[in-house]
Amino acid sequence: MSFDSWSEFFAMGGHGFYVWLSYVLSLAVVLGNVLATGNSRRRYLREQRDLQLRNDKRA
């Protein structure tokens, strides 16, 4: 561990704002990519299934 206490860890020697902002933004972009992909897959499969069910009923 390179820090002696949690408060030192959060302060990052006075650079806390820059360091934590970078990490939070990176996490947001990574999660955004993962979640957006999963969401559009689920939405697409739901739409297609509904479409197929409707078509099967009509046939």
Add this chain to the structure above:
Amino acid sequence: MASLKEFWHRLGSPRWFYQISGLWLKLFGVLALLLLVTGSVWGLAFAPPDYQQGNSFRIMYVHVPTAIVSQSAYLVMGVAGIVLLVWRMKLADMVLATIVPFGMSMTVLALVTGAIWGKPTWGAWWVWDARTTSMLVLLFLYFGIYALRQSIPARESAGRACAVLAVVGMINIPIIKYSVDWWLTLHQPATFTLTQAPSMPAVMWLPLAINVLGIYCLFGANLLSRLRLEILRREAGTQWVRDLVARGAP
């Protein structure tokens, strides 16, 4: 050799690719999670502070991997462009189309984390030097390819136009890479090179190497999952996709 040729031919079949890629997706996803958590926690809490920059250098552990992968994603897109133009492979067009959001978001992230790192280190959020400017050009190339696809309604001509732009834009990648050697710049030189040992102690560069590997795994996983969705979209009328949708698509 025969199996390599067979593999190349099979890549032409989106159905085959969909079936084999499920396992790869899981593997890359798990690896990405493990590596990125390890590398980031190590880099944030356990690596020693830099003797000049103090703790702000920890931004490196997110900045360098995103900057590297944004260029690699572009290279993959350029190669897909060549494959599309030469062999007209369906999958290459899908790669070209699906890589853009990931590559663009990583380029934005590299530019933004670079700006955040620049403020305490250089005293400015932004400087117009060779490295930052060529990275900005990379972002505009991604924007251009995205806009080009949106603006051409016919899929095949849109794919070819994007492929040409992606291939031509590859010239920017060596410019980004060598910008810190060719021009006088504020940006520090490459952290990793193939020919020299890293100038940092292992406790500092190991977490960076782990995060670089992790972001490549994330890139792989994200590309595969976007590709798989694109395959389902483009093959929507076929029987195998209908069966898959009816089963709830594992």
